[in-house]
Amino acid sequence: KQEVTQIPAALSVPEGENLVLNCSFTDSAIYNLQWFRQDPGKGLTSLLLIQSSQREQTSGRLNASLDKSSGRSTLYIAASQPGDSATYLCAVEDNYGQNFVFGPGTRLSVLP
């Protein structure tokens, strides 16, 4: 059974810092991995999707990497801004049955 964990659970940084969020998964047979953002009281917004054959994806100040063999993904946020404050979740889709498994999320606060 696939399990997804995220470290740290919460993070508070001053504006302008570069930061890294971590995601680990137990079964490397994944179809893809996605990073989502969730604002309080709202649904999830997809940030980046990495196919199993890819090693990284970039969008603006965001860069996500994937190392399937070690079961890890990182989300790098450059020059953080207060508007980046949200919960960031990673999710993996496995190869077996279209099963999406989410991590518990990292709650990020960027202080002005």
Add this chain to the structure above:
Amino acid sequence: EAGVAQSPRYKIIEKRQSVAFWCNPISGHATLYWYQQILGQGPKLLIQFQNNGVVDDSQLPKDRFSAERLKGVDSTLKIQPAKLEDSAVYLCASSFSYRVSTDTQYFGPGTRLTVL
């Protein structure tokens, strides 16, 4: 482009009562998902539809939860009877296609259920 719509946004009921949630996916999206998100946890997939057929309902507590997607568009999720542990946000999501590695899911705002 209109997003995924859900209603109601909030619902408070007493245990053993029944409740239903409604979802309207993005137009043209074949795949629809219902997730349960308990406070402090990531969403857990309850059921996935491809058009009006069920693809995966392995984590749906079938003794009390049911879902349908008539005509392959709107969907309803029902809980009968509700338990205290059903208090959560119920998220609906849709995607254009099935098992396409580049396809992403679009989420609605969710329905926050409180069971007293």
